[in-house]
Amino acid sequence: MTALAARSMGYDIHVLDPEAQCATRPVASRCITAPFSDVAAAEDLASQCDVVTLEIEQIHPDVLDAVAARVPLRPGRAPVYIIQDRIRQKEWLRAQQFPLGAFVAAQSADDVADMVRTHGACIAKSTHGGYDGRGQVRLREPEQAAEAWQALGARPCLVEAMVDIHYEVSVLVARSPSGQTVVYPPSRNHHTSGILTWAVVPAIISDDMTTRAQSLARAVTERLDIVGLLAVECFVTRSGELLVNELAPRPHNTYHHSERGLATSQFEQLVRAVCDLPLGEPTVFAPSAIVNLLGDVWLQGNEPAVREALLVPGTRLHLYGKAGARAGRKMGHLSAIGADSQEALGRVLESYRRLSPATVDSFDVEEPVLARISS
Numbered sequence: 063m064t065a066l067a068a069r070s071m072g073y074d075i076h077v078l079d080p081e082a083q084c085a086t087r088p089v090a091s092r093c094i095t096a097p098f099s100d101v102a103a104a105e106d107l108a109s110q111c112d113v114v115t116l117e118i119e120q121i122h123p124d125v126l127d128a129v130a131a132r133v134p135l136r137p138g139r140a141p142v143y144i145i146q147d148r149i150r151q152k153e154w155l156r157a158q159q160f161p162l163g164a165f166v167a168a169q170s171a172d173d174v175a176d177m178v179r180t181h182g183a184c185i186a187k188s189t190h191g192g193y194d195g196r197g198q199v200r201l202r203e204p205e206q207a208a209e210a211w212q213a214l215g216a217r218p219c220l221v222e223a224m225v226d227i228h229y230e231v232s233v234l235v236a237r238s239p240s241g242q243t244v245v246y247p248p249s250r251n252h253h254t255s256g257i258l259t260w261a262v263v264p265a266i267i268s269d270d271m272t273t274r275a276q277s278l279a280r281a282v283t284e285r286l287d288i289v290g291l292l293a294v295e296c297f298v299t300r301s302g303e304l305l306v307n308e309l310a311p312r313p314h315n316t317y318h319h320s321e322r323g324l325a326t327s328q329f330e331q332l333v334r335a336v337c338d339l340p341l342g343e344p345t346v347f348a349p350s351a352i353v354n355l356l357g358d359v360w361l362q363g364n365e366p367a368v369r370e371a372l373l374v375p376g377t378r379l380h381l382y383g384k385a386g387a388r389a390g391r392k393m394g395h396l397s398a399i400g401a402d403s404q405e406a407l408g409r410v411l412e413s414y415r416r417l418s419p420a421t422v423d424s425f426d427v428e429e430p431v432l433a434r435i436s437s
């Protein structure tokens with residue numbers, strides 16, 4: 063999606079991806095198939111580019127250094143290095159005094175057990191490579207610590223106390239090399255089993271919470287000195303606290319529909335930022351919402367009912383061209399725009415219901431989400 067935005071602005075695209083059939087292949091004029099730890103391949107990429115950016119933070123620091131020695135790397139090594147290790151990221155956030163839930167960097171199964179004894183229900187998260195809820199184990203009892211420790215590879219891991227979440231929001235921030243900063247309106251997000259199911263912008267939260275979330279995200283971005291995009295994922299607790307969950311130095315799933323509803327999509331904005339162009343306005347032209355399409359949609363026996371889904375006004379189907387549907391794998395999304403956030407969300411959920419009635423149950427849309435979201 064970033065490559066498509068760059069193309070429409072006249073840029074040529076080269077890409078490095080471990081998968082030969084990567085989603086960018088149809089858009090890129092050169093694809094290098096190599097792991098994110100391959101320094102020589104990264105040097106080869108950089109040797110033919112004017113600027114390099116990334117859309118995954120799990121890139122070996124030696125690769126980041128090798129690229130940065132040749133061409134501007136945006137975002138740079140320092141913020142990516144902090145973010146790519148969950149323990150390093152949380153400790154950095156704590157050192158900067160940003161608001162966080164309780165956590166510990168566990169060095170042993172005993173540390174995990176102690177954390178559960180002190181705080182009750184917890185989530186243990188691997189330091190590297192986790193996404194979409196992978197690399198995470200939920201625990202209720204200290205007796206589950208040994209098993210969780212093994213499941214995460216018997217390596218140091220992050221253990222967080224379970225936060226009493228009222229709702230989740232994210233805020234996208236863009237920053238240019240000259241320091242121009244654009245803060246997007248917050249997105250309100252819903253997860254099922256650790257995977258984002260739907261998101262809507264504007265977030266349907268109070269003006270006060272909007273301001274708090276935006277100023278928190280701006281402060282984190284400036285402290286990290288990032289060039290490009292930073293998404294700050296937050297929890298709002300039942301007692302009204304705003305906590306940072308985690309950071310992503312790249313386009314974020316909760317703003318994929320920004321290309322439908324906002325004056326400047328996150329993809330165009332990333333291109334503008336890394337190419338040192340003036341940043342665009344984050345003005346909302348139309349409230350917009352997204353529902354993710356997981357591999358499950360293609361594994362349920364019936365073909366997804368695309369025609370029925372697209373009869374819902376304001377909707378669009380986006381497929382990433384990934385080969386091989388697997389349960390829990392993000393294959394695409396539905397987006398919708400509407401007159402207000404409730405209409406956009408209602409439309410995209412209805413479109414999903416028509417597309418894949420068999421997976422609706424697992425999708426958590428049977429709950430009266432629209433009533434709940436407006437409360």
Ligand code: ATP
Pocket residue numbers: 163185187192193194195196222223224225226227230253255256257258295307308
């Ligand atoms: P993604 O790639 O979708 O951002 P992730 O795998 O990087 O997810 P997290 O953001 O850490 O993982 O967790 C995914 C979801 O699990 C969160 O959005 C939230 O719904 C839930 N979750 C994570 N940590 C906690 C916590 N400490 N307390 C309560 N819920 C949590």
Ligand code: MG
Pocket residue numbers: 295307308
């Ligand atoms: Mg997350």
